Amino acid sequence: MSDPRAYTIGWICALTTESVAARAFLDEEHDPPNHVSQHDNNSYVLGKIGYHHVVIAVLPDGEYGTTSAAAVARDMLHSFPNVRIGLMVGIGGGVPSLTQDIRLGDVVVSSRDGGKGGVFQYDFGKTIQNQAFKETGFLDQPPMVLRTAVSTLKGTYELRGHQLVDKVDKALEGIKKRKKYRRLAPTTDRLYNSDVVHPATTSGCDIVCDTTYLVHRAARDEEDDDPAIHYGLIASGNQLMKDAHIRDMLAAEKGILCFEMEAAGLMNHFPCLVIRGICDYSDSHKNKEWQGFAAMMAAAYAKDLLQQIPPNKVDAEMPLAKALSDIATKAAAESIQSGLHTEEMRRWLHPPDPSTNLIYARKLRHEGTGAWLLKAPIFQSWEGGSHRHLWLHGLAGCGKTVLSATVLDHLMEENYGLILSFFFDFNDTTKQTLDGMLRSLASQLYRGRAGSAGPLDTLFQAHGKGHNQPTTKALEDIVCEMLMAQKVACIVLDALDESTTRDELLSWIRNMASRPELGHVHMLYTSRPESEFLHEIPTLIEKEHCVSLDKQAVNADIRSYVTAQLLQRRDFRDKHLPQDLLEQIRTRIGDGSDGIWAFCQLDSLARCYHQAAIKKTLVSLPRNLNETYRRMIESIPIELKSDVLVHSKWPLKLAEAKEVIATQIEGDSQGFDVNRRLYSDENVLAYCPGLVTVIGAWDKELHLAYFSVKEYLLGESQFKITTASIPIVRMCLTYLMDISGCSYRKMKRGFLMGKYAAEVWTGYAVLAQSSEDVPDRDWDNHLGPPRGSRLYYTYFDGLIAAI
Template structure:
């Protein structure tokens, strides 16, 4: 038939994909020829024809393109070529959102109709995405996302709304014949029947939201099954419902976005909050410029269970409805409508919108990537749990006076250290109280402002905070700081996180050292400030355990590190620094030590600072010396006296200034100045002697707590501590609390300070006031033998700890209230502290303190009373309190014998046993199964023997998994060799398979934890060196695999010498060789290979050793494995191949290495199908380029995302998308082969990868939601 001129077409019909385009053409009453001409810049493909008297233009989006911006571009070109179009239809397929309110099934139709004041289409990615974090492990991370949808778009034009209302009325009265219309089309065109007919209703499966489809290459029936427990229960539609109403038609809100909705959890949330019926990807690009109606046939449920089985029928259903709708519209009425092109500014608006949308798409893509990076970074931060050194930094700045530290910042040594082209060291040492920490903060502030000295890392060792006293925590802080300061994400840190079971395990100190070293190598140059080395508890040992050897290692490595440290002049620090700087100076032109890299902070250097500090304090209004402001000669006298005697000690000067505040007239001032103590010791002795008798008990108690506690006290805790009466009948009464909390400093002025501290952001943030000893020298003095006799007795460790324990127990015994733990914490601030620490103090003192024993006995014998229950609901000592906040209230805690044994309280254990305690009682709410296991885990050998002598079952295990499973495994895990021998001598089953978490036997536990003596002891007692884990989902299978994964070289040799099978298979890691390779232990890999390890053995999550090493990024191990004959193209494991593993992780050099060794660039298999898709998914553009240059098939099909282009586009990686498109990538979903379904497509995932994916919910190894 001849084609009418272009001016004759009044209806525009838009299709997104080929299936929709085919369906639309089938419902034309007559088909016209091609348009004689089109606009110069029109890139659309058109089919022209007639429906119900309307001349209709049907257009399709370009192959491989979809989304809002593409739809808008199609409209723009259509209106240039067909300027007389008056109305539009967007007809095709979409994803349904079934809710209790809307029973939407596959094959149904959703029409975008105005509801609740909105226009029928909601653009949900135009809203704001508020990112929150669900910190509970195992939760789908998308549950932490909340969308605020603000983009309600224009409603359809009145002419279409009127037709819609009329059609809906007719359908309600008489039903419809859409299904018959589809059948008639298929009878006329039988070739379409296979793809476009209605599938069997049994194929309509709605999976529960938490069920994730784990394989893209198989249908849901094969992959997810039809287990009713996975499916949403829905009654079948009755024949009455079906008659004249098949498919069902729903009217309401359609949600449109630029990305495919594949997340059931977000789908449900949006559907519930906004009453959404359907999700699609194009309509929002039309509604504000193109007056149209959106019609969607439902082909899936907008979740991960995408399938093409229903797409053909859904497209037919939507097209059939669209034709029915046009039959309701009188052509003359359409002709009377205004041309869309006549709407003022519409074409320019569409043009502008196309450009804006493309910009918005890029911005949204960037935002999504930024949010994803931030979420991952925050997750790693929570896992690292690094203490916050900024509190020390700010405290130092607050105590600094103007000009402090200038002598050092202007020094030649500092300048040379800062600007050296090679590694450099400065060590500043000085006497107690000379201002080292203040100087550190001054240096950090100076370097922070210098762009040339970045990245800057810093850490303060702190005697008041146990979290800031070890090498391990220092490493955590430096790694966290460097991670946030690097321009690119730290692949090394992410690799460490992955190797620790995605954060479900903690890294070793050794692995932290190695990770920091590699991160420093990535940064190329770093500046590190470490304050107060003398306050570190782990100074000696190996380079992965001790601070000083670690310093030696990094300074004599090939990395460029500028390290500045401060400390007292301690012998071990002096000796070690002199030694390793001597070694460094012999290294060939690497380490540059200035001749004066060791700088004593002498009084002559800091005299100006101290003088300025004294003058500032004397003349400061709020210093307490303002009474002398009208007597400048007296102020000068004070200054001269203090300056003359300070001798380089800020701390000494501060204490004298505090004492002078009490001088109310000149005579007492003169007398005090004439009798100033010469040293800090004399100063502290005078302060203690000056405490009034009525304040002495409270002062001693505060000082005892602060001297021997593991942490400072919150000021509210300290107030309650001094209000406790351990001598009377009423141990505590809130009315005896101090009315003015700030006056607590009056008890021991100058020895104690109140500090404002920021709460950990992980528990809500905010600030609180903390009571601390004023200086490390205060604690040193109080624990020395230099105190006066009457003071000394209070601070003998056994006396002080006994006193603290008694106060804690007296306070706990007062808590005879049946209330929640939150109420207890709020009403009794000291309760949490007492519950957590009382046994630590009591264990030390219980044998020498009779009164303490009375309190302990009273506490344990009241195990059925509130104080006992409240204590162990506030804090569970068997899991370090982790569960106390998750399960805060338990009706009945574990029995007293369990907690007494756990805490190492020998006399109470004897007392409880003598009074009939059941030695084998199960600790139902305990982490360990009984008292014997608790004592064995904590290393209490005397209690262990006592329990065994009273008949404790040495092989008892719980019915459910406890932390260790058995007493023998507990002792073996924790390294208690004496207890291990004791248990074995009492008949412990050396080969018992335990139900505890982590390890499955005593030998496996000892081997993994590095306890060589215990490992040998167990072997000598008959431990099966080749015992294997029966459960394939366990982390390790056998002791050798566990030892290899933890880097225990000596133990590996021991196990091999005792006949360990080097090729034993099983467990998550598959083999010992794979377990060592994934952690990067090169020497162990070599050791195993030399003992005959099969380099190509397959099994485990990573498939083989080569893939494991590629996941870790261990280039030298990869070379070692390849040199030993590793098959570079082996197909196995989650990633399918080593090349795919390296590609998804972003290791460019390893990808190149594998390719150079013959890795098949187009090898198929694994979770991502091929290496190109893996690299595209992870946004590694340079690797994509590298793979393409080696012949990667840019349109290869398979894997999670079908193709590399899909992987990049669906994750918002626009750079990779542009690269792929420029090289010829296209969308396989829009290919010409319309007859092939997913089930027919020749796509393969390795069986191992498929099996691993299907079992991911049990393993909890991966989070598939990106």
């Protein structure tokens, strides 16, 4: 049995054909290893080439690609800890061009000038034909000892020729099924025009492909090596290259000579030289006829290469396992440091998080919603880059935010590039200003990196390493600078009308539209068709790029949603409604309505307990949203009505809302009473369905459901801020007074409304203009001095001075 510690050359193959070729070139073959790592599933062949001990591993049968290759390399280094040089040897698809006469049986060796590695990593999307190509970068170079050997061997071949075919013929003597590995007749080397696609059949090209479409190539000169050795860039990806057009594009743009599927998985785990024998032309005319000979040529070159390297040079190299361990440790430290700095940057910017809005919009979206927009010519021309800006406008309730989510998900699926988003939100004051939007965009750009980090790092340093806050103008400039570092970027802004800084926002859009250096930045924004937008935006981006949402298409989405709800919602499905009644609901709710109105009416019908109630509700449906909201408000029990949510300084959590409901400021039972707490957080929603919603899986914040709800409520006299401030102050003070005497721990954990009430009541008191109704009770009503914890007194800091 062989000692694994003796082997210093690691040779990896993807196919059995490649491993057979490798074994054929061993000068001697050794016994299997006497020990391998416990979880090592590789199969090894051990042997010797010249003075070098070589271990050959092959990917498991039927497995291909970068992930499988990485696993094989990882296990090899665990079992053979002294491997110091790596080779990836096998077959690949050639990329013939006017400058590179690549033919079947030629060899391509990974090589790159300018200090970059010879392997170019790429990824495809869902399909091959006509799919956009996505490059992911150049991988590191192989060790210097291998690059030096390549240079030496290249000079030898130019001087004397390579004689690899003779060496292949000699090696074939040791292969029983040698016919598979011999060189084929030149007539079987067929290169078709790029426009010719092989028919969907298993028949060979000699049967189904017209020979008139073959590319004519002159015979090679006697002075030329045949097969030839090429040195250059090898493309490695996660799918088989079968598209001649993309192949040719990369030959022109990147200088790619060969495609394969394993090397990219190795380079970060097993820095190696990649050697590929050409067995096809990376097009639809793939076949396996040339695989055997191509594998033999690659193995022959690899043997010649190893014979150029003195053993002491190999011994001087650090074991790959140790080198990679050091790299991993350094990378982990850098990753931790980078993560800490990113978190530091986040704390400085304190950016609003648009993902909460996106997640909520996805929950509202019915399957297929917005498909009509994605198919619309105006959207497709924007997506394709014909114009930079697109404005979608529509009335309240037509589903603009859901459409924004549809667009974002579509762009992500299409691997559009860097995608940024922001949702203006009437429920969240941090999401209502230009400053908040810029902070969010800067943070998204910073996390996306790709050249954008530097400008923000500089701004961070210029502001006392985060001790001082940047101005909105500074944020505008830095976001533009970060965007200029991108190749392509898209920004989706939803609900411009929910911004409280519309003039500043329109000025920023005007600046973005006018800067030619931002021509690669595409923007889509939505809003209601309000006067300032109708006046300003068409002059900025041209009227044809301003789209009024198609009422007919939106109605089709609503009808589809209503139908799905009737089929899927348990509170409809369990009622076993007759078909004629279901059709009535579809007709009355789904036709001629806007989305929010339809949502509200469905909720109302779902709460009906018998058919008669459903039919009565259908007959008396509200005519519009305002009437809908009026009925909802009237249905809320008087003791549960509160102005707090309408004018809340920040979103209330469900647990805090329960405290509000448990605090009464009218009638004989005034005060806060734990016995009035609702049994569960979700009971809050049951008292005012359709008007409020919960956002966030953990914090569970209570929000008004729609901007139109808040607009309606603010239009009602009882909810105007000057009127509403009085009961809000009374509620806050009543709550604070009634939680006195509790321990610190109990107050902190058991009375969650305390912090909010203590922080906001003075502001509301100013708005209430010190009404005689405030406070309803005072300190004189208490027997003796109040007894409370330090937290309690902290809550009342300011209250004592005011009273």
